Amino acid sequence: MSYVSVEQRRTDLIAAAIRVMSEAGLAATSTRAICAEAGMPQSVFHYCFASKDDLLRELTRQVIATQLDRVAGYAIPGADVEDAVRAALVTIWRHAVAEPGRQLALNELTVAAVRAADRSDLAAWQYRSYYEAAGTFLNRIAEAAEIEWGVPVPVLSRLIISSLDGLILGHLVDKRTESAEAAIGAFAKMIAGLAVAPVTVSDISTPRHEHPAQASNR
Numbered sequence: 255m256s257y258v259s260v261e262q263r264r265t266d267l268i269a270a271a272i273r274v275m276s277e278a279g280l281a282a283t284s285t286r287a288i289c290a291e292a293g294m295p296q297s298v299f300h301y302c303f304a305s306k307d308d309l310l311r312e313l314t315r316q317v318i319a320t321q322l323d324r325v326a327g328y329a330i331p332g333a334d335v336e337d338a339v340r341a342a343l344v345t346i347w348r349h350a351v352a353e354p355g356r357q358l359a360l361n362e363l364t365v366a367a368v369r370a371a372d373r374s375d376l377a378a379w380q381y382r383s384y385y386e387a388a389g390t391f392l393n394r395i396a397e398a399a400e401i402e403w404g405v406p407v408p409v410l411s412r413l414i415i416s417s418l419d420g421l422i423l424g425h426l427v428d429k430r431t432e433s434a435e436a437a438i439g440a441f442a443k444m445i446a447g448l449a450v451a452p453v454t455v456s457d458i459s460t461p462r463h464e465h466p467a468q469a470s471n472r
Contacts, residue, residue: 264302266292268313275359280366283359307376310363314380317360321346322387329394335449338395340442343418347438350422351431357422385411401449410448417441 270292274283285306289296303309325342350357367377388411396402403410425434 260302263294263298264312267294267299267302267309268316271309271313272356272359275362276353276355280359280362307373311376311379314360314363314376315383318383318387321349322390324349325391326394329391329398331398333395333398335395335399335401336442336446338399339445340439342391343414343438343442344435346418347421347425347434350418351425351434354426357426361423381415384415388412388414396449399449400452402452404448404450410445414445 267288271283271288274287274291278287283306285296285299288306288309289299299309303312324345328338328341328345330338364377364380367373367380385408389407392403392407392410392414421434421437425431
């Protein structure tokens with residue numbers, strides 16, 4: 255039998271967990287079911303992960319990292335802010351709704367974690383990670399487009415994640431793709447409207463009511 259690294263087994267178990275969650279829901283996603291789907295004995299699971307929660311946390315981390323990688327290419331020097339934000343949001347949204355079973359399972363994971371007192375930290379960590387990923391992207395956009403955001407990045411990050419959550423859940427319910435993408439376009443325009451030119455030293459030293467030429471003649 256060929257050697258399989260622990261990292262590869264972890265990857266295979268995470269992929270198996272996603273398939274089980276997508277097809278049967280979170281309640282049916284036991285370590286036994288995950289191992290059966292992956293074709294591994296249960297002893298291997300506990301060699302790779304401390305617990306099922308440990309696996310679910312790593313699964314969530316990978317989902318977030320993958321999404322951030324997908325949108326990183328839109329934050330390039332000279333990028334139009336509205337175009338970049340819209341492209342990033344559409345990319346994340348399309349990936350989420352392309353696999354509705356998987357997305358429903360992730361939603362179940364969040365709700366179940368909130369309900370369980372001993373696992374609520376998992377949901378808190380999940381959304382903290384979402385907000386941080388959104389903030390990373392917004393900071394990249396600001397640097398690439400040479401702008402600043404008119405509201406604090408943490409506030410804007412929460413707004414974006416909350417809006418995406420609603421759009422994705424809405425599509426899972428009504429499947430109205432065209433309406434959802436139109437909403438994303440309008441939302442991207444709104445976000446781009448919060449971009450402002452960076453404040454410079456001359457902006458600070460020159461009173462707002464004076465033209466720079468007037469200031470130089472004082």
